[in-house]
Amino acid sequence: MKLESMSRTANSRKEDTHERIVGAAARAICRQGYGGVGVADVMKEAGLTHGGFYAHFDSRDALLVEALERAGRESFEALTRAAQRNAGKGLSAFASLVESYLADRHLASLDTGCPVAALGCDMPRQSPPVREASVLRVRRLIAVVRATLPDAPATTASVVASTLVGSLQLARALGNNAEGRELLAAARRALMQQYDHPATAVH
Structure with missing residues (x-):
């Protein structure tokens, strides 16, 4: 039993260390x-x-794949928490997604928010394993958008996801300033006016 306990402790330490590395890389x-x-x-x-x-x-690419998966999971969890907070405010699931994704705070901190927006331009240039992981993140984002617009055509989710990603990228290029924030605000208004609907409300 003592050897088994020591083995479990060693494995636990290794797992903790592994998670620290992935977190830093994410x-x-x-x-x-x-x-x-x-x-x-x-x-x-x-x-x-x-x-x-x-x-x-085994390689740097293996680290990149896990880091991308971690960053994507953390972004999804943050969006989910935001939806839960906004549920009591009468916001629809779609409105909550837009408000959270295009929040001003993402201008000040590049290591928060969606990894697709942070890495989109570089994704096609990566090795096959990293590129495959990148494609999964794009598909995941589209699926998250589609879940908030269940009555819309499937292609609408792709259009909205593209608008979210592109708006955040352009706003970040302008900077954490009035110009960048106004771009985000304009994108939020446009998306809400075109796609928000009471039927998508979070319950």
């Missing part, structure tokens, strides 16, 4: 893009030495 990938994720820097941010990297990952 933040870095949104903040700096794929090219800005260096193994040494990620390990340093996680409080670990460079030499321990290959005990957890």
